[in-house]
Amino acid sequence: MNDLFEFLAHCGITAISLWLASLIFPGVKFANLAALSYSAILLGIANAIVKPIVIWLTIPLTLITFGFFLLVINALMMLLVSSLVSGFKISGFWTAFFASIFIAVLSFTAGLFIFQTGGDPIEMPAHHRLII
Secondary structure (H helix, E strand, O other): OHHHHHHHHHHHHHHHHHHHHHHHOOOEEEOOHHHHHHHHHHHHHHHHHHHHHHHHHOHHHHHHOOOOHHHHHHHHHHHHHHHHOOOEEEOOHHHHHHHHHHHHHHHHHHHHHHEOOOOOEOOOOOOOOOOO
C-alpha cells in the first residue's frame, strides 16, 4: 500500500511539474487534463523502465560528457512520452531539453518536502494529550 501511495505521489508531482512547464515553455502543450494525467503516469513509467536501459547503453557517452548526456536522455524521455500521448505536444528537442531540466529541478525540490531520505512519506507527529 505504501508503494502505491509513493507512486501516486510521484505522479502527482510530475503532473504539477508538467503543467507548470506548459505555462512557462510555449512549446509544451496539453490538450486536456486527461492528456496531462496520462503523460505524468507514462513519464514515470518511462523513467523507471526505459531510462535505466538507455543510461546503461550510453555509459561511455555519459562518461565522456561528464554526465551531461543524461540531460539529453531526459529530453528524449519527454519526446518519447509526447509521441505516445495524443494530447501532449512538444515543439522540438530544445524545448524538451530545457523543459526536462525545469521539470527535474521542480520535481526534486517538491520531493524533498514530501519524502524523507528513505523515500517514505513524511509522517505527521501524533497529537499529544494533556493528562489533567
